[in-house]
Amino acid sequence: MLELTCPSCGSLIHLKIRSPHMITCNYCSSTSILEGESWKDIGKLAILTETPSIFTLDHLYSHKGWDFTPRGRVRYTYDKGRGFWDEWYVISSNGKASWISVDEGDIAVEVSEPLPSTPLPAFENLKVGMKILMNRKNFMVAELGTCTMIGCEGMLPFVIEENDTYNYADLLGTRKEMYTIEYEEDGIKLFKGHWIDPYEIKDFAKKY
Ligand SMILES: [Zn+2]
Known part of the structure; x- marks a missing residue:
């Protein structure tokens, strides 16, 4: 190593x-x-206040046969500080990277996705409730917001500056499918994912 x-x-x-x-x-x-x-x-960046969390860095977890280990965490605050959520950078046992977003009991697994050939709408043109066609399926704009990075720990694949702020849109489909569009300074980033049930996550209580 x-x-x-x-x-x-x-x-x-x-x-x-x-x-x-x-x-x-x-x-x-x-x-x-x-x-x-x-x-x-x-x-030293802001220390992440320790609220009980479903994950611990470098521990092994499993969800329906998918084994993964969180290696990094970024904490974001919603606009006007109405709370925060964590994005965990996790590595699967096969070496693939994904993100797990944890917002209290709401947990979604997301992977980076190439941008579609038809340009995504600008953030200003989105409205909650609006339908967007993604990969020939309808998704609904469920949430629009602005978030700010307030802390991090572990290892991350990119540099993210403290107080870095960007707009995001959460899109909801059927069968717990979802997309997140991030409107960042250096361009738009797209993530595809699905909601998972926290009770289906197995904790091996083992450090890797
Ligand atoms: Zn040191």
């Missing part, structure tokens, strides 16, 4: 995802980001 020496405290950090760009050290809680070929210490 590849290793990195924490630029802040010198502890050895085992790299648990393929190409991390942002790492928070377990020992000193400092966050480092990859700049070109070298790691730069950007200091």
Whole structure:
């Protein structure tokens, strides 16, 4: 396994995802980001307040035969601070990456999806309740909002700046299918996913 020496405290950090760009050290809680070929210490970001969470970093979980381990977490706050949710960066036993969003009891698994050939509507043109055709299926705009990153931990595949804000749209389909469109500064990102039942997640209580 590849290793990195924490630029802040010198502890050895085992790299648990393929190409991390942002790492928070377990020992000193400092966050480092990859700049070109070298790691730069950007200091301590906001500590994630520990509310009971369904996942623990680096533990093994399973959902209907799909085994995965959370390796990173980003916390976002909704507009006007009416609460927050977590996005867990998880790696499957086959090495594939996905995201699990946890908003209290609502849990969705999402993977990054290429943008469709017909351009997605601009954020300003969306309204809650509106129908959008995605992959020849109807999806309804269920939620529109603005979110801000307020903290992170573990290892992430990209650098995300604290207080980075973007607009998002949650689209709901039938059979627990969903899409999230993120309208970010560097372009639109699309994620396809489905809602899962938290009671169907098995916790092996084993650290990996
Ligand atoms: Zn450290």
